[in-house]
Amino acid sequence: MQKVKVSLTVNRKKYNLKVDPDERLLDTLRDRLHLFGVKEGCSIGECGACTVILDGKAVNSCMVYTFQIDGSQVLTVEGLEIDGRLDPLQLSFIEHQAVQCGFCTPGMLMSAKALLNKNPNPDKEAIKTAIEGNLCRCTGYQQIIEAIEASTKKDGSE
Amino acid sequence: MIEFEALKPQNLKEALAVLKEKGMDIKILAGGTDLLVEINNNSDRLGDFKYLMDISSIKGLDEIENKKEHLIIGALCTHTQISESELIKRNFPILIRAAKTIGSTQIRNRGTIGGNINNGSPAADLITPLIALKGSVILKSKNKKRELPLQDFITGPYKTDRKEDEIMTKIKIPKITSDYQSSFQKVKRRQAVAIARINLAVVTDIKKKRFNDIRVVFGSATPTAIRFLKIEKRLKQAHINELDLESIAEQTGQEMVEITGERWSTPYKKPVVGNLLIRALQEIIREVQ
Numbered sequence: 001m002q003k004v005k006v007s008l009t010v011n012r013k014k015y016n017l018k019v020d021p022d023e024r025l026l027d028t029l030r031d032r033l034h035l036f037g038v039k040e041g042c043s044i045g046e047c048g049a050c051t052v053i054l055d056g057k058a059v060n061s062c063m064v065y066t067f068q069i070d071g072s073q074v075l076t077v078e079g080l081e082i083d084g085r086l087d088p089l090q091l092s093f094i095e096h097q098a099v100q101c102g103f104c105t106p107g108m109l110m111s112a113k114a115l116l117n118k119n120p121n122p123d124k125e126a127i128k129t130a131i132e133g134n135l136c137r138c139t140g141y142q143q144i145i146e147a148i149e150a151s152t153k154k155d156g157s158e
Numbered sequence: 159m160i161e162f163e164a165l166k167p168q169n170l171k172e173a174l175a176v177l178k179e180k181g182m183d184i185k186i187l188a189g190g191t192d193l194l195v196e197i198n199n200n201s202d203r204l205g206d207f208k209y210l211m212d213i214s215s216i217k218g219l220d221e222i223e224n225k226k227e228h229l230i231i232g233a234l235c236t237h238t239q240i241s242e243s244e245l246i247k248r249n250f251p252i253l254i255r256a257a258k259t260i261g262s263t264q265i266r267n268r269g270t271i272g273g274n275i276n277n278g279s280p281a282a283d284l285i286t287p288l289i290a291l292k293g294s295v296i297l298k299s300k301n302k303k304r305e306l307p308l309q310d311f312i313t314g315p316y317k318t319d320r321k322e323d324e325i326m327t328k329i330k331i332p333k334i335t336s337d338y339q340s341s342f343q344k345v346k347r348r349q350a351v352a353i354a355r356i357n358l359a360v361v362t363d364i365k366k367k368r369f370n371d372i373r374v375v376f377g378s379a380t381p382t383a384i385r386f387l388k389i390e391k392r393l394k395q396a397h398i399n400e401l402d403l404e405s406i407a408e409q410t411g412q413e414m415v416e417i418t419g420e421r422w423s424t425p426y427k428k429p430v431v432g433n434l435l436i437r438a439l440q441e442i443i444r445e446v447q
């Protein structure tokens with residue numbers, strides 16, 4: 001298989017890569033860029049553990065070939081932290097005990113972040129819709145929804 | 159493992175030229191939400207191909223155009239784009255309701271209307287309402303452009319009339335007047351019951367409290383989504399306050415069995431289609447009263 005040249009901006013840093021045709025964005029992020037916050041669960045678009053923000057939208061990185069997205073911007077959970085400071089959404093997850101085993105957490109955060117970027121004051125329905133593609137086997141979702149809700153209120157009052 | 163080379167044409171013209179040359183060895187890739195699952199599962203449905211041609215960033219195929227008598231939806235429009243379109247909301251709210259039920263936010267952000275149609279799944283959630291809306295599809299090859307009704311384009315489960323050198327560029331839907339109502343119903347796949355997700359689209363106008371131009375299309379109840387003509391005939395001119403719901407439900411189930419024959423799934427599906435239609439009719443009647 002012939003490699004394909006792709007340039008990507010990942011977590012605000014630019015990369016020029018040569019990727020295999022069947023290399024998924026998930027593989028590029030984990031195997032080349034060592035961003036292990038991106039998790040592989042089901043590999044078929046059903047669990048959301050691999051969710052990243054691609055050009056502003058939450059996507060499953062197991063459902064995208066890297067060669068498709070030349071010139072794109074990608075944000076992973078590692079990119080939420082800026083200069084060593086966690087994103088308010090991450091702090092809210094910790095505060096509301098929305099993290100148990102943590103496997104779903106990076107994907108959950110990215111789905112929630114994509115929502116908040118687009119709509120800083122979502123209602124509960126919008127929050128549920130945003131994370132319906134993210135499975136969590138531990139928390140029963142309640143704490144996660146609360147964590148996202150709290151971080152919207154914070155954004156509103158600041 | 160499936161091995162392939164990547165092709166990434168810069169525009170539609172280039173894509174069509176490449177397809178003309180080696181279409182038989184090419185698989186088209188749009189949002190990838192059907193294809194990457196099949197490649198991951200090494201699905202038999204994939205057939206042989208040497209090249210995967212990504213069209214997802216080709217310009218001009220992701221627009222929604224408002225024409226005098228039609229609405230035209232670019233094949234690369236995603237389910238998210240469709241869900242958020244004011245034009246579609248005003249003209250065909252049923253499409254929005256259907257698009258919003260697809261997968262998850264992540265899937266809707268990538269999955270396209272063209273992919274949903276071309277994958278040709280009997281359960282594809284946009285095919286059913288598009289047939290009820292009498293939509294047609296536009297296909298382009300290097301030297302030709304053709305248009306045909308979506309109903310004719312889908313030739314079997316996961317089978318379409320697309321030729322090797324063609325790309326679907328647009329979906330065209332004739333506008334309907336404001337006295338048309340619609341309903342979309344769907345039984346979600348339940349984890350325990352691995353049975354296809356039946357869906358239903360009903361589009362009808364109502365004149366003097368009677369159904370008039372009524373279209374009833376089921377997905378996944380029959381090998382491909384089709385109109386149930388017998389039940390349509392019975393409902394046409396029926397008064398909305400004088401419906402014998404029980405017998406309508408029964409007849410709908412029978413019509414399905416006439417089409418499919420008795421199958422292992424019949425005892426499950428037969429009551430479901432009847433109940434779905436009742437739900438749809440009730441929803442429509444509530445709207446107009």
Ligand SMILES: Cc1cc2nc3c(=O)[nH]c(=O)nc-3n(C[C@H](O)[C@H](O)[C@H](O)COP(=O)(O)OP(=O)(O)OC[C@H]3O[C@@H](n4cnc5c(N)ncnc54)[C@H](O)[C@@H]3O)c2cc1C
Nearest residue numbers: 045188189190191192193261269270272273274276283326
């Ligand atoms: C977790 C999950 C949940 C899902 N849930 C639903 C659901 O609830 N309802 C539903 O209907 N679907 C569902 N799907 C299926 C899928 O998301 C949709 O069918 C989607 O619309 C496919 O579009 P795509 O652009 O991703 O197609 P792709 O995977 O890129 O392509 C699909 C097929 O269409 C062909 N193709 C694509 N575009 C064109 C074109 N313009 N011209 C010619 N051929 C073309 C490709 O060659 C391929 O054969 C789900 C998928 C996943 C992974």
Ligand code: FES
Nearest residue numbers: 041042043048062
């Ligand atoms: S690993 Fe991508 S959705 Fe599960």
Ligand code: FES
Nearest residue numbers: 101104136137138
């Ligand atoms: S915290 Fe364990 S899967 Fe969500």
